[in-house]
Amino acid sequence: MRFTARLLFLCLSLLSLPTFAAALNNLYQVREPVASQQPDERSAGLTRALQTLVLRLTGDQKATQSPALAGYFKDPQQLISQYGYETGPPLALVVDFDQNSVDNALRRAGLPVWGASRPTLLAWWLNESATGSSLVGDNQESAAPLNRAAQRRGLPLLLPLADLNEQGVGTAQNITAAQPDALRAASDKYPADGLLAVDAKEDGGKWQAQWRLWLGDSREQGQVQGDNPDALADAVMLAISQRLAPRFVGAPGSATALNLQVQGANLERYAQLQKLLEPMAAKLVQVKGDTLEYRLNASPEQLRAQLALARLQEAPAEPAASAAPAVDASGQSVPPQPAAPSNVMRFRW
Structure with a gap:
């Protein structure tokens, strides 16, 4: 009874408490660019929107070709x-897609x-063109393509204020550096999990970008191009999403x-x-003091x-029992304790 009451108290407290990773409330909403509101264009737009959502949820380009989803792409x-x-x-x-219906369809397709809890990325994005260079800051007009692309690809994104001090930090030299020491020092005040550095250049009306991402102890990098700022931002966010997804999405059959x-x-x-x-x-399944115990389905890496x-x-696993029998103070053999189950993973704050 005490356990049930404690769980009830915890559940009632959920809505008022913050989380560390960003939870995307609009994960199942897609804004799909269309040329017009004509029926044919609307029908094609709905199909593209579903393809965008499937890629956002799985991080796998091949998922949109799944035969099990073919009927849904015909009638989204x-x-x-x-x-x-x-x-x-x-x-x-x-x-707006129905979450339960989409999740069930994806599960049936294997x-x-x-999920909606995803790492928040702080983006130091420098735009360079013939007219000069500028660091993209929060609430600037140049931030709109970045925010649209991040929402489209399901990535929580933060941008620096890009005030005078940060403009001095967000230079091409710092953004393209192999190690983001200068950027890290200026990023401490922002609540982000990862650091994204992008050097975007315009040449003859075309855009290309070199990007680097640091998340925990890992680093990713790549190059993309686009016909305009929106296309470039979407290419960057898509590439990052596909690099991150394998860490957080278990491979089919690995759970x-x-x-x-x-x-x-x-x-x-x-x-x-x-x-x-x-x-x-x-x-x-159990609460013991400050220890929570769960049962779940996942791969250890996920x-x-x-x-x-x-x-x-x-936390380190509990040591396995010794093969040799233990002996107590009277010299009597004591059966070894059973080894901890191999499917137990332990973590601590």
Whole structure:
């Protein structure tokens, strides 16, 4: 009874507590650019919107070619709750998909889903052209293509204020440096999980960008190009999404039943865990002091990546029992204790 009451108290506290990783409230909403509001263009736009959503949720370009989803691409309205138009510019078809219907369709197709809790990226984005260079800042007009692309690809994005001090930091030399020491020092005041540095250059009306991403101990980088700032921003965000997704989305067939123990929990941290573990069908089974125990389905790598967003550290496994029998003080043999189950993973704050 005490356990049930404690769970009820924790659940009632959920809505008022913040989480560390950003939870995308509009993960199942897609803004798909269209040329007009004509029926044929609307029909094509709905199909493209579903393709965008599937790629956003799986991070796998091949997922849009799944035979199990072919019927939905022919008739996307099976998965749509509502749609309308956003005049822009650009003109966009705004499509709200039903989360349960989409998730069920993807599961039946054998495709794992990247949940709404995703790493927040702080973007130091420098635009360079013949007229000069400028660091893109929050609330600037030049930030609009970045924000549209980040929403389209399902990436929580932060931009610096780009005041005079930050303009001095966000130079081409610092943004293209192999190590982002100068950028890191200026990023401490922003609540982000990863650091994105982009050097975007315009030449003859075409754009190209060199990007680098630091998340935890890992680094990703690449080059993309686009016909305009919107296309370039979308190419950058798509490339990043596809690099990150394999960390947080288990490969088909890789998920196993795991028991998770987390030490050092409190109410705020419980709320974080609930959101982080949502895509893994996690079930809280026991609370012991500040330790929470869950059962879930995931790969160990997927679980480690997800919990790293809350700065959790993996605890060492309990030592296995010795093969030799123990002996007590009287010289009597004591049966060895059973080894800890191999499917138990332990983390702590």
